[in-house]
Amino acid sequence: xxxxxxxSMLFATVVAGTPLLIVGLGLLVSEKSGVLNxxxxxxxxMGAIAGFAVAHETGSxxxxxxxxxxxxxxxxxxxxxxxLTLLANQVASGLALAIFGVGLSAxxxxxYESVTLAAVPAIRxxxxxxxxxxxxxxxxQQALVYLxxxxxxxIVWFLYRSRGGLVLRAVGEAPSAAHAIGYPVIRIRYLATLxxxxxxxxxxxxxxxxxTPLWVEGMVAGRGWIALALVVFATWRPLRVMVGAYLFGGxxxxxxxxxxxxxxxxxxxxxxxxxxxxxxxxxxxxISRNATTIRLNSPVSLGQPYRADV
Amino acid sequence: xxxxxxxxxxxxxxxxxxxxxxxVVLTLIGGLIVFAALGKDPLQGFQxxxxxxxxxxxxxxxxxxxxxxxxxxxxxxxxxxxANVWNIGAEGQYIVGAAAASGLALYFVESESAMLLPxxxxxxxxxxxxxxxxPAFLRTRFNANEILTSLMLVYIAQLGVSWLVxxxxxxxxxxxxxxxxxxxxxxxxxxxxxxxxxxxxxxxxLGLLAAGYIFMQRSFLGFxxxxxxxxxxxxxxxxxxxxxxxxxxxxxxxxxAGIAGMGEVAGPMGQLTEHVASNYGFAAIIVAFxxxxxxxxxxxxxxxxxxxxxxxxxxxxxxxxxxxISKVFQGMLLFFLLGADxxxxxxxxxxxxxx
Numbered sequence: 001x002x003x004x005x006x007x008s009m010l011f012a013t014v015v016a017g018t019p020l021l022i023v024g025l026g027l028l029v030s031e032k033s034g035v036l037n038x039x040x041x042x043x044x045x046m047g048a049i050a051g052f053a054v055a056h057e058t059g060s061x062x063x064x065x066x067x068x069x070x071x072x073x074x075x076x077x078x079x080x081x082x083x084l085t086l087l088a089n090q091v092a093s094g095l096a097l098a099i100f101g102v103g104l105s106a107x108x109x110x111x112y113e114s115v116t117l118a119a120v121p122a123i124r125x126x127x128x129x130x131x132x133x134x135x136x137x138x139x140x141q142q143a144l145v146y147l148x149x150x151x152x153x154x155i156v157w158f159l160y161r162s163r164g165g166l167v168l169r170a171v172g173e174a175p176s177a178a179h180a181i182g183y184p185v186i187r188i189r190y191l192a193t194l195x196x197x198x199x200x201x202x203x204x205x206x207x208x209x210x211x212t213p214l215w216v217e218g219m220v221a222g223r224g225w226i227a228l229a230l231v232v233f234a235t236w237r238p239l240r241v242m243v244g245a246y247l248f249g250g251x252x253x254x255x256x257x258x259x260x261x262x263x264x265x266x267x268x269x270x271x272x273x274x275x276x277x278x279x280x281x282x283x284x285x286x287i288s289r290n291a292t293t294i295r296l297n298s299p300v301s302l303g304q305p306y307r308a309d310v
Numbered sequence: 311x312x313x314x315x316x317x318x319x320x321x322x323x324x325x326x327x328x329x330x331x332x333x334v335v336l337t338l339i340g341g342l343i344v345f346a347a348l349g350k351d352p353l354q355g356f357q358x359x360x361x362x363x364x365x366x367x368x369x370x371x372x373x374x375x376x377x378x379x380x381x382x383x384x385x386x387x388x389x390x391x392x393a394n395v396w397n398i399g400a401e402g403q404y405i406v407g408a409a410a411a412s413g414l415a416l417y418f419v420e421s422e423s424a425m426l427l428p429x430x431x432x433x434x435x436x437x438x439x440x441x442x443x444x445p446a447f448l449r450t451r452f453n454a455n456e457i458l459t460s461l462m463l464v465y466i467a468q469l470g471v472s473w474l475v476x477x478x479x480x481x482x483x484x485x486x487x488x489x490x491x492x493x494x495x496x497x498x499x500x501x502x503x504x505x506x507x508x509x510x511x512x513x514x515x516l517g518l519l520a521a522g523y524i525f526m527q528r529s530f531l532g533f534x535x536x537x538x539x540x541x542x543x544x545x546x547x548x549x550x551x552x553x554x555x556x557x558x559x560x561x562x563x564x565x566x567a568g569i570a571g572m573g574e575v576a577g578p579m580g581q582l583t584e585h586v587a588s589n590y591g592f593a594a595i596i597v598a599f600x601x602x603x604x605x606x607x608x609x610x611x612x613x614x615x616x617x618x619x620x621x622x623x624x625x626x627x628x629x630x631x632x633x634x635i636s637k638v639f640q641g642m643l644l645f646f647l648l649g650a651d652x653x654x655x656x657x658x659x660x661x662x663x664x665x
Contacts, residue, residue: 038457078645081649082645082648082649086315086648086649086652087315087652087655087656088648088649088651088652089648091396091457092599092644092648093645093648095398095595095644096596096641096644096645096648097641099592099593099595099596099637099640099641099644100637100638100640100641100642100644100645101641102637103634103636103637103638103640103641104637104638104641106632106634106637107631107632107634107635107637107638110632110634217634221465222461222462222465225458225461225462226462228458229455229458229462232455232458268473268476268477270469270470270472270473270476271469271473273469274465274466274469274470277462277463277465277466278462278466280458280462281448281454281458281459281462281463284448284454284455284458284459285448285452285454285459288452288453288454288455289452289453289454291453294453307315307317
């Protein structure tokens, strides 16, 4: 019984953490190139509605994920045009993207508010899923969960083992130097921004197509912002993004389990629901209190516009 | 590329004023395109959305009513934004201010004292400022990014109000609806014009705009904060306290947002419900930018944003479109503004020609 409860909580934690992981990894790549995109919430919302709508119309959840990816990239392209081509302020533009995306998703999503999707069956990995306790939790999941792990290792390899990753980091740390030795700073930042948007869109689509699976206005519920906090918490390292994503997933699930268990606790449900948000604040405080850690780990040009002086 | 950007020797003052107007014009054109894309007659859509809301005196009073919280919140935010203090959680501070003022109104529901309303204004301001003091403390003491902390506190404030109206403050005679009881008459703001809903909060908003103007443009402290925002190294060298800048920036935004929340519950709502969370806190960010962080600009920016809200309601009623179309236009407005702002610092020229 105890083991069963643990298994189902671990299972739910991984599911809840997956969108944070995917979005967080995308933001990490874009921030490594020096682009701070605060519009993650809006990109996720657009990914969620685009994914849901396409999955509903075509009956294919994978086309839904692709549509979510496209929607996220389209949003990121608008953001990129503003901050990379027009050199607009990244903070203000990111906010605009968040407000716009949440609003636009509510607008186009209106007809989909009362429809549901069939749940997508999980994929059971042979042998691994037979491991007691953790097997059914970790290896009987949606394909996107496994892909998110692959994504994480892929990004680790790309950033720290490949030439492209080195160039990307150089652009984020010292854009002038990267430009001077001939790298196209703006183009690289565009690519990183688009990748961030694509992943935010996939994360949103995961929410609406696999997780819930339905569309409600405001369903992203701050996950885009939490993912941004996660990247800071992870001090811009992919593996720690994963740890943080599952930590947050755990907090979200723990409060749901407590609410659902009928446990006699003297706490209103709203207070339990606010736990993930408090947790975000707490981890931000814990990681930021050492200003040196943040300064040493954050990409030097993060949030700074770059323009080559030709 | 045929055109390219060329840095201006000095920022263009003309463009700084023209760019909001350019953004408005582009948003209107965008509106026509959106209506056409939705299969509506663009001109009819334009008329319903942008002209119908203000076609009579009552419409204009509704416009001013809607603009009131936006003015209040935006002028408070401008104080912080000028100093690069990014308070994104005004929505939460607005909600907490509304809740604090409601608490007073509900506790003294039988009271007929003329002091109740002023006390509620103060409660709103203190509530909003207290909520904003959390990110201020975390930023100054622990270096935690105020964008993320203030935003997380929005969700927490929404859940807090939800708890209040589902729990301790639920109207016992309210048929189990999640709402407080109606405030007593002495807790309701007086109307300015008979037959409209425009109330005294509008006067408070004008007063705060004036106070904001004096503080930001005419006071030494306001000057220090502007320097901190535009040249933080210079501010440090001059000995202006960075943490004081952060505190003032956040507290001003929080207090003003709290007063706006008070104005909503003591004005058009007359009670506390979950619907107090109305996105004004986010819309006011757009207002602050479109108004160039300047109280005069914020006045006009608020009217424009209020028009977009009312237009959304009209579009829902007469064009059968979701009212969230307002948010689409609001977002477009800010995009166009940010895009147009590039011409403050750069000019376009044909590629290949060196000047």
